[in-house]
Amino acid sequence: MTDYRKLRVALLGAGAVGSQVAALLLRHGDELADRAGASLELAGIAVRDLEAPRETDLPKELFTTDAESLIVGADIVIELMGGIEPARTNILQAINSGADVVTANKALLATHGPEIFDAADQVGAQVYYEAAAAGAIPIIRPLRDSLAGDRVQRIMGIVNGTTNYILDRMDTEGAEFLDVLADAQALGYAESDPTADVDGYDAAQKAAILASLAFHTTVPLDSVHREGITRIDKTMMDAARHAGYVIKLLAVCERIAGDQESISVRVYPALVDRSHPLASVHGANNAVFVQAEAAGNLMFYGAGAGGVQTASAVLGDVVSAARRHIAGGVGVGESTRANMPIVPIGHVTTRYQITLEVADQPGVLATVAGILSEGRVSIATVEQTVTGEDAVTARLVIGTHKALENDLSETVDRLAASGVVQRVVSVLRVEGD
Amino acid sequence: MTDYRKLRVALLGAGAVGSQVAALLLRHGDELADRAGASLELAGIAVRDLEAPRETDLPKELFTTDAESLIVGADIVIELMGGIEPARTNILQAINSGADVVTANKALLATHGPEIFDAADQVGAQVYYEAAAAGAIPIIRPLRDSLAGDRVQRIMGIVNGTTNYILDRMDTEGAEFLDVLADAQALGYAESDPTADVDGYDAAQKAAILASLAFHTTVPLDSVHREGITRIDKTMMDAARHAGYVIKLLAVCERIAGDQESISVRVYPALVDRSHPLASVHGANNAVFVQAEAAGNLMFYGAGAGGVQTASAVLGDVVSAARRHIAGGVGVGESTRANMPIVPIGHVTTRYQITLEVADQPGVLATVAGILSEGRVSIATVEQTVTGEDAVTARLVIGTHKALENDLSETVDRLAASGVVQRVVSVLRVEGD
Known part of the structure; x- marks a missing residue:
């Protein structure tokens, strides 16, 4: 076997994903080394409680409660604890001690992403998170x-x-x-x-x-x-x-x-x-x-989702981080320079399907159509069926053309208050065209 | 706009994909610079014949027949000529003059990949080829x-x-x-x-x-x-x-x-x-x-496939190459250390569907089944239907369990020569389970 440079990998968390990551790192070590061009040495697994029951036969001596000591000296830190703290603090520690970070922590990235990416940029580290958006799917x-x-x-x-x-x-x-x-x-x-x-x-x-x-x-x-x-x-x-x-x-x-x-x-x-x-x-x-x-x-x-499936994405990131360590150079930061304004939901345009219960009497459809038209909501399809045993209630399913969410919601309010609509059964957006 | 480092991009080929790549590079230059962290300057487009008719309004002064001069001094060379030569020679020139290479050339990579990847490894360059395997699909x-x-x-x-x-x-x-x-x-x-x-x-x-x-x-x-x-x-x-x-x-x-x-x-x-x-x-x-x-x-x-679709994959590679240039470090080589033996088709195991025309007479199915069994081809499903107006010919559709290709093809030969099979209509493999 080739004599590869050793990289120390610290794992934080031994839950469903973490224990699979550790097991696969140990089982496929030689193969991963050939792919990464570096030997990936699992230096330890930080957990909160050493005595917590775990369905795993990972070597006991790998476990520690001292995440900080594990992070110092690691080349790659895998964060799989989830939640905001101590994940955030541990990741910042890892970055500042020169490690690359692999995480599946969507809650943390969605709330503290910029802080973490900026910290990585400042020291030339890189944060990998293939597992954070769609589990095992490479996206x-x-x-x-x-x-x-x-x-x-x-x-x-x-x-x-x-x-x-x-x-x-x-x-x-x-x-x-x-x-x-x-x-x-x-x-x-x-x-x-x-x-x-x-x-x-x-x-x-x-x-x-x-x-x-x-x-x-x-x-x-x-x-x-x-x-x-x-x-x-x-x-x-x-x-x-x-x-x-x-x-x-x-x-x-x-x-x-x-x-x-x-x-x-x-x-x-x-x-x-x-x-x-x-x-x-x-x-x-x-x-x-x-x-x-x-x-x-x-x-x-x-x-x-799934422990072993998500572990696949995490290990892909570990191999990438290892390859980057061997290749040298600084990490590639996040590309966020577009500074796009984000519109509130009211300014969004989609199609809708509105289902109403109305009185089954002459003129109702004309009234409903009038309210929609006034509200700048254009009708694409209408289906009216009589429901109930009384035969005095009709169900009206209206498909709209694209309309502004603000217009639509005001229009639905007006429909509800119009007197001819007995009940707004549902309002659903239609996506995918 | 940020004052980015300029990277010179040389484009070889102005066909369906090349002309789209050039147009998008020019049209979205500022946006691509923000993403790459570098300004991507299209230094020129090498073509065989300046007078060839082109459906494009790309600036005429970009075109040249002198690929070599264009390659020297380029930071990124995009090869979209296709074919083996002069693509191979130009790519090796680009690598040896310090450029990263982006190519969609599947014929070249499938035949001369190792030579090209080795050349890149030796100088720390990288070859990108997202467009070479499935067009616009990131694979x-x-x-x-x-x-x-x-x-x-x-x-x-x-x-x-x-x-x-x-x-x-x-x-x-x-x-x-x-x-x-x-x-x-x-x-x-x-x-x-x-x-x-x-x-x-x-x-x-x-x-x-x-x-x-x-x-x-x-x-x-x-x-x-x-x-x-x-x-x-x-x-x-x-x-x-x-x-x-x-x-x-x-x-x-x-x-x-x-x-x-x-x-x-x-x-x-x-x-x-x-x-x-x-x-x-x-x-x-x-x-x-x-x-x-x-x-x-x-x-x-x-x-x-498609010019503009494939151009998407090519431009993604160009942005990656630019980011790598800015980040420094050497290119990440291909991972080919597994040295897996590749078995010939005869050693492959799949399921099959065999369609035969047989005489519609007693004992035929037993004969056919016997030949299959002797050939180590296990039957999963059989459907027999009478065909033709004579009503003396039957069609036999046999679905097999997994069998070795060698066993299967010998068995089919024996069926064809058995006397009870009038015609081997088709033998198709079944994939996907």
Whole structure:
């Protein structure tokens, strides 16, 4: 075996991903050395509690509670603890002691990305985070490098496996949200506190990271509009299916033309045409659909989560970091010089599907159409069906042309207060055209 | 605007891709500078004939026939001439005069890759070739970097747009090969000499490049088994559809377990189950399906050809090369230290579908089954239908379990000579499980 230069690798965290990373580093050490051109020596694994139960046969002597000592002298620090602190402090320590950093920490990057990237820039270190946006799917390098000469127009991403699993089962089995959620929790697909997933926080963090890469600009997490899937019920699913759609939780990152170009970054459940490639992303899988000016339509598909899957992305970053150490030179910083304004959700233009319950009597459709027209919301399709046993209530499903979110929401308010609308059943955006 | 360091970019070739690269470099110069951290100055465009007609409004003063003078003093050389010479000589000149190289030249890389990569290693230059394997689809960086910590088990790629266009129209319209080919030629999807596409040469070059990246080993082009699509006819398409398959020209790169691991790299038309993600890749699109030990199944989808689409990949490489120039350090060489043996096609194991015309008389199925069993080819499914007006000929469609190619081809020869088989209608491999 070639006598490679040794690089010391410090691992912070031994959870589902961390323990897989450690196991693969040890198991495939020779192979990884040949690829990296450097021997990757796992110097230790920092954990909070040495006695915590772990389903792993990693050598006990690798574990330590002293993250700081481990970081000092490491060439590459892998941060897989998650959360903001002490991850942030440890990463800054690693950078300032000359290490490159590999992290899967989307929450940290979405909130403290600029601080961390600036610190790396100042010392010529590099931060790798392929695992932070879509699990095992290689999407960071394609956006950061392969598409760096192109102009991304729009990203539509299914970037949260838990919600896709839930929505997919609601769609295919006609199940209710809470029943599938309970199942997902029992199977380990959803946390006991499912908020981060079902309320869209996880997807919003990933959307901020993807938009920043795609548009070469800084995207603060609080500029990402976020809606979860808890309001999606069987009725909405059935109606979507009937109309040829499926409901997906989408992270949409969009370039908006204008005197000054701007962008929109938003996460919400949206109707996607069944013929769209994103519609056939089933189960807990993820996919990122990218529309670029020159490249056209691209899609990246794979496992969005899972310990061993995410470990694949982490180890790819470790090999990259090792290659960079051997090659010399400073790290390549983040490209965020575009300084794109980020528009609030009210300024976004999409198509909508509005479902209303109205009194089944003459003149109602004319009144509804009038309110929409006054509100600058143009109707593309209308379907009216009589519902209920009384036969006095009708259901009106209206598909709109592209309309401004502000106009749409004011119009829906006016519809609700109009007297002829008994109930606004649902208002969903339509994405993917 | 920031005062960036200037990098001189030399472009060799002004065809469909080259002219788009030049136009985008000029149009988006400021934006690309912000991303690269360097100003990309198009120093000139080398062409063979200054007077050749070009559909472009690029400044005339950029054009030159003196490639050598342009290369000397360039920081980045983009080679888009295609073919072996003078591309090879020019690339070696560029490397030896200190430039990084960006190329989309699959024919050159598949045949002279090691020579070019070695030359780059010796001077610390880097060769970028994102556009060489699947047009605009980012697949080189994912394989080279993102999956460098994983073990790729298999790649199945639809990497030739022309043949996918032809097979897709044969499938959806029930058309014959030669008719669709003529159409494709009229539309500009196929060359007047379609050999490179329909005989699988283009796909074989891409397969060699992908396999080399995926398995970190050198893959000589002549070790790639290659079959084209010219023998695929309407009857075979119809039979495939009837059995729930679609026929795709696949580039298969596969790791084979054993005392010593080996790989197989092969290009042929294969049956793909309609539920497989590759089955829904329509028209001239490309897709690369990757199965990796840790990451699981991934798919990369997009436009596999086209001037402006390919230009996207080329410009991403130009930005990467510029960033590397600014960051300093030497180039990261190719990872080919695995030295994997490449097995001949006869040692490959796949499933098969064998379609035979047999005499419709007692005992035939038993004879056929006996020959298969003796040949170590295990039957998974059989369907027998009576064909022809005479009602004395039956069609037998046999799906096999996994069998060794050598066993299978000997068995088919024995079937053909058995007396009970009137005609071997088709033998197709089944991929994707």
